[in-house]
Amino acid sequence: MFIASMAMAQAPVQFATLTHSFGKIAQNKPVTFDFSFNNTSNKAVIVDVATAECGCTTPEYPKAPIAKGKAGVIKVTYNAANMGTFTKKVTVKFANVDIPVILTIEGEVIAAK
Numbered sequence: 001m002f003i004a005s006m007a008m009a010q011a012p013v014q015f016a017t018l019t020h021s022f023g024k025i026a027q028n029k030p031v032t033f034d035f036s037f038n039n040t041s042n043k044a045v046i047v048d049v050a051t052a053e054c055g056c057t058t059p060e061y062p063k064a065p066i067a068k069g070k071a072g073v074i075k076v077t078y079n080a081a082n083m084g085t086f087t088k089k090v091t092v093k094f095a096n097v098d099i100p101v102i103l104t105i106e107g108e109v110i111a112a113k
Helices: 004-009
Strands: 011-016 018-025 033-037 047-052 056-058 071-078 082-096 099-110
Touching: 011 099, 018 033, 018 047, 018 071, 033 099, 047 056, 047 071, 056 082, 071 082
Parallel strands: 018 099
Antiparallel strands: 011 033, 033 071, 047 082, 056 071, 082 099
16 A cells, blocks of 8 residues: 555656746736646546636646646746736646645736836
8 A cells, every 4th residue: 555655646747847937027917837747657647626826826727638648738827916026836736646746936027118
């Protein structure tokens, strides 16, 4: 049983990056980044849920299983309503995986010209 739980502890995917910096962005101009990943397991993987830590960040994720060897995308949009620096996390939970993947976006919202 211990071996099975160890095998299920890590996500069977490989993300290209776990963090993205938008740099300076204009206030009230939403920005989006696509966190791409590859299924590195020998079977299809399912994204159970992707949740943001606040309402200012909206994740979108594939609802269909991602076949082995195929790619998927978690699309993260930040609304840029509030001025100042930000760091926001999106928690991605895969089916039958104990530990979620944490994606991070960051940047600085400046006054629109």
